[in-house]
Amino acid sequence: MWIRERAVEEATPLPHGATQSDEVRLRQWVEHLAVPRHLFANARNNAWVRDELGAAFERYGLSVRIQGRYRNVVALPRHAKGRPVTFVAAHYDSVPDCPGADDNASGLAVMLECARVLAQSDAGPHVGFIGFNAEEDGLLGSRDFVAHGLPALPCQLGMAHVLEMVGFRKRSGPVQALPFPWVPQSLRAPDFLGLVGKGRSNAIMDRAVNSTESPGLRLMTAKTWGPLHVLLPDLMRSDHFPFWTAGKPAVLWTDTGNFRNPHYHCSTDTPDTLDYGFMREVSVLLNAVVSKGVV
DSSP states (O other): OEEEEOOOOOOOOOOOSTTSOOHHHHHHHHHHHOSOOOTTTTHHHHHHHHHHHHHHHHHTTOEEEEETTTTEEEEEOTTOTTSEEEEEEEEOOOSTTOOOIIIIIIHHHHHHHHHHHHHTSSSGGGEEEEEEOOGGGTSHHHHHIIIIIHHHSSSEEEEEEEEEOOOOOOSSSSOOOOSSSOSOGGGGSSOEEEEEEEGGGGHHHHHHHHOOSSTTOEEEEEEEOTTHHHHOGGGGSSTTHHHHHTTOOEEEEESOGGGTOTTTTSTTOOGGGSOHHHHHHHHHHHHHHHTTOOO
8 A cells, every 4th residue: 555645735715606616505415415314224314315316416417317226326427428437426325313414415515516516617528426325234335336237327437436424624633543554643633535546546646646726635645456455444345345346446535434533323423513614625626636537
């Protein structure tokens, strides 16, 4: 594993407008979607969130299909047939009876804001979106998508960017925990975004580190190769992993989840615990990375 940290520059205010990510919208999405929504324990809410995602993607000009036995929401650009598509994905379920603001309404909000921004730019035609279900039950939705849903699509997979808890940042407080000990001391502060790639997707790490967008966002990128995940099983816990298993390029975007957030899988994982400025910085960086197309 090769770990790299991006140098942080003084943040400058971002201009407001239709083509910039909006902190207010991010908060509104989290507050709207942060309801208990487990596939089985909270089935009605789970179906409602699925419908909300589909309706939003349609408003942004995407072609929506509800796919597979776990009801993944797949939104494609209108002219995707035969072309490589970069997917942005986030799971829309929660653990039973938990509002799941960070896990994973934060990922949904950033994904939806990305779709809104790209719909008003020239970068949208090669970017699609996926809302995975049943992540909390063993990655069932993403496993089904990679095995059956992806081959049924009219497009090719270029790259998948999987958003897994991207809203919790602390400027001070407990030291950041990590699943591996060999990291710079500077990454013990719980205020960075983590990106983890493998194989072909590792090139995205350099694009993110070299990006001039969100200069105040602390960024840790980790490149992995081969079967390293066997030694680090925490790398197998989110929806990027079925892509890796199938030899397909995917990048995990995360605030490191339970290694930082004390509300993980608790009833206290509520919208008021999140940092929406952090989410906006993540969103701006994501937009910049995916708008450049497949590596």
